[in-house]
Amino acid sequence: MTGVELRDIGVTLAGRPVLQGVSARLEEPRVGIVGRNGSGKTTLARVIAGLVAPDAGQARIDGADMAADRRAALATVGIIFQNPDHQIIFPTVLEEIAFGLTQQGQRPRAAEAAARAMLDRFGKGHWAPAATHSLSQGQKQLLCLMAVLAMRPRVVVMDEPFSGLDIPTRLQLMRYLDGIAAQVVMITHDPGQLRGFDRILWLEGGRLIADGPPDAVLPRFEAQMREWGGLDDLAHLAG
Amino acid sequence: MISLISPVETWAHRIPAGAKLLALSALTVALFLTDRPAVLAAATLAVIALYLSAGTAFLRQGARHLRMLWPFLLLIALWHGLTGQAQAGIVIALRLLAALALANFVTMTTRLTDMIAVLTWVLSPLRRLGLPTRAVTLAIAMVLRFTPMLVENGQRLALSWRARSPRRPGWRIVVPMAALALDDADHVAEALRARGGILNDIPDGRN
Numbered sequence: 330m331t332g333v334e335l336r337d338i339g340v341t342l343a344g345r346p347v348l349q350g351v352s353a354r355l356e357e358p359r360v361g362i363v364g365r366n367g368s369g370k371t372t373l374a375r376v377i378a379g380l381v382a383p384d385a386g387q388a389r390i391d392g393a394d395m396a397a398d399r400r401a402a403l404a405t406v407g408i409i410f411q412n413p414d415h416q417i418i419f420p421t422v423l424e425e426i427a428f429g430l431t432q433q434g435q436r437p438r439a440a441e442a443a444a445r446a447m448l449d450r451f452g453k454g455h456w457a458p459a460a461t462h463s464l465s466q467g468q469k470q471l472l473c474l475m476a477v478l479a480m481r482p483r484v485v486v487m488d489e490p491f492s493g494l495d496i497p498t499r500l501q502l503m504r505y506l507d508g509i510a511a512q513v514v515m516i517t518h519d520p521g522q523l524r525g526f527d528r529i530l531w532l533e534g535g536r537l538i539a540d541g542p543p544d545a546v547l548p549r550f551e552a553q554m555r556e557w558g559g560l561d562d563l564a565h566l567a568g
Numbered sequence: 569m570i571s572l573i574s575p576v577e578t579w580a581h582r583i584p585a586g587a588k589l590l591a592l593s594a595l596t597v598a599l600f601l602t603d604r605p606a607v608l609a610a611a612t613l614a615v616i617a618l619y620l621s622a623g624t625a626f627l628r629q630g631a632r633h634l635r636m637l638w639p640f641l642l643l644i645a646l647w648h649g650l651t652g653q654a655q656a657g658i659v660i661a662l663r664l665l666a667a668l669a670l671a672n673f674v675t676m677t678t679r680l681t682d683m684i685a686v687l688t689w690v691l692s693p694l695r696r697l698g699l700p701t702r703a704v705t706l707a708i709a710m711v712l713r714f715t716p717m718l719v720e721n722g723q724r725l726a727l728s729w730r731a732r733s734p735r736r737p738g739w740r741i742v743v744p745m746a747a748l749a750l751d752d753a754d755h756v757a758e759a760l761r762a763r764g765g766i767l768n769d770i771p772d773g774r775n
Contacts, residue, residue: 380762403764415755418763420712424681432764437685458679462716480763 331391332356333377333484333514339385340372340535347372348383348535355514357527361543362516363550364532365557370516371411373532374488377514378408390484403433407477407511411489413469422448422464422472423457429480447479451505467498474505485509488516520547574629574676578622585682586689588674596667605655608662615669626676633672634665641665684708714752721748 333355340348348369364370375381376388379395379402388395395402407429410416419425423444430440448454451471464472470490477485491499503522506513515523520543523529529546531539539546574581580588599611619627641661648657684705691701722745729737 375758378762380758399761399764408762410755410759412755414717415752416759416762418713418756418759419709420680424709429763437681441681461713 332512333360334389334392335373335377335386336388337386338373338376338383338388340369340376340381341384342372346535348376348532351386351532351535351537353530353537353540355512355528358512359523359526359528360512360514361523361526361529362514362532363518363520363523363529363547365518365554368532369535370518370532371488374408374486374514374516377484378402378406378486380408403429403480405482406484406486407480407482408486409470409473409477409488409490411492413466413473416473416476417461417469420460420462421457422459422461425461425472426476426479429476433480444479447475451475467494467502470494470502471505474502478509478511482511484512484514486514486516489518490515491517491519491522520551523547574622574626576623576626576629578626578677580622580673580677583677585678585686588678589683589686592670592674595670599663599667603659605658605662608659608666612662612666612669615666615673618673619669622677630669630672630676633676634669637665637668680709680712710756714756717752718745718749721745721752 333353335351335353335355338348338351339346351369351373362370362373372381376383377390377395379388379397379399382396390402390405393401393405395406417425419428423441426444426447427437427440430443431437435443445454445457448456453471453475456468456472461469461472474490491502494502499522507525515526517523523543526543529539529541529543529550530537531546531550539549599608602608616627619630641664644661644664645654645657648654648660687708688701688705691704695701722741725741725744725748726737729741
């Protein structure tokens with residue numbers, strides 16, 4: 330059993346169904362999940378990473394339940410949040426990267442060496458003693474990526490990782506992403522960020538309404554977004 | 569503390585953190601063993617010489633860190649001068665200056681990670697009693713990480729207030745700032761959980 334396996338996932342938050350009956354087996358190297366704000370994309374990302382246990386159904390990676398077996402999750406899946414300030418826990422770059430490695434059971438000295446090796450791989454060896462607080466938004470996002478990759482996960486889940494970044498920074502980060510061996514599951518509302526992806530899931534109202542290769546899903550998605558853009562559905566309040 | 573470590577690599581950076589902290593404790597105790605102004609003045613000069621041994625740029629940086637001490641030292645000296653105990657005032661001021669300059673020297677030449685490693689080692693008897701100490705060291709790192717972020721949140725809220733009010737915000741941003749801090753705490757808790765949280769069977773000692 331390999332890859333991300335979602336079987337009939339249901340999640341209810343504060344009495345409101347956020348995800349309903351989502352099923353998919355993801356084995357492709359690059360999977361995009363698209364949808365509007367509030368479609369349940371972020372919740373699905375958290376379910377895949379094991380941070381939210383589904384109220385119904387089962388979510389597994391390589392046969393293991395990521396929400397129940399956090400130790401397996403540490404070795405299997407990494408997640409990058411939308412806002413890097415919500416992710417960076419440590420005052421310096423080196424500590425931030427080394428933390429995940431000590432969490433995986435490496436001795437502090439070995440973890441530090443591995444963290445330096447990861448920085449060198451990205452040509453950022455001189456970042457090691459830098460204060461995380463002083464980094465730019467794009468640099469912070471790259472740090473999050475390096476911290477997650479250092480743990481050698483099989484799957485990297487990214488929740489709108491490029492929002493709020495300027496175009497050159499986004500292109501640079503996307504180039505870094507191309508070189509990653511791990512399976513990438515990227516959440517976004519911007520089809521432009523999914524070039525070269527193998528498969529696209531489209532969430533709407535907590536349900537999977539399309540699932541297939543980008544050529545089949547993205548043009549329909551974009552057309553639908555444009556059509557809805559002509560309406561005024563900002564008027565509706567949730568709940 | 570993050571910004572306090574000197575980017576200039578000195579000989580003192582290479583001394584183990586534990587040795588430096590031990591020497592700091594011993595020397596600080598020694599400063600309290602004498603009341604003679606001449607001895608304390610010599611000690612202060614010795615500390616300045618210590619800074620100089622790392623270079624003049626290092627000395628200047630150290631002096632900048634200690635600048636905020638002057639009002640306190642002045643206050644102590646003035647108070648004792650007014651109450652007719654000028655010599656006691658000089659003794660206290662010199663002792664304070666020497667001790668804090670020494671502590672600052674250790675801070676400037678020791679990485680946070682090494683400082684935390686020493687703390688972990690000092691706390692190890694508690695761990696043997698079954699108390700989790702990893703949370704303590706993690707908490708220290710997180711305070712250092714999030715203090716600048718909290719300050720920034722406050723400044724952003726103040727700006728947002730001033731954009732819509734002619735008056736200064738003052739205490740009125742305290743509640744939204746606290747709410748924001750709680751919200752941030754939720755996010756960080758999630759980030760911590762994404763990387764395993766505080767697992768108790770993880771080696772946290774030294775190599």
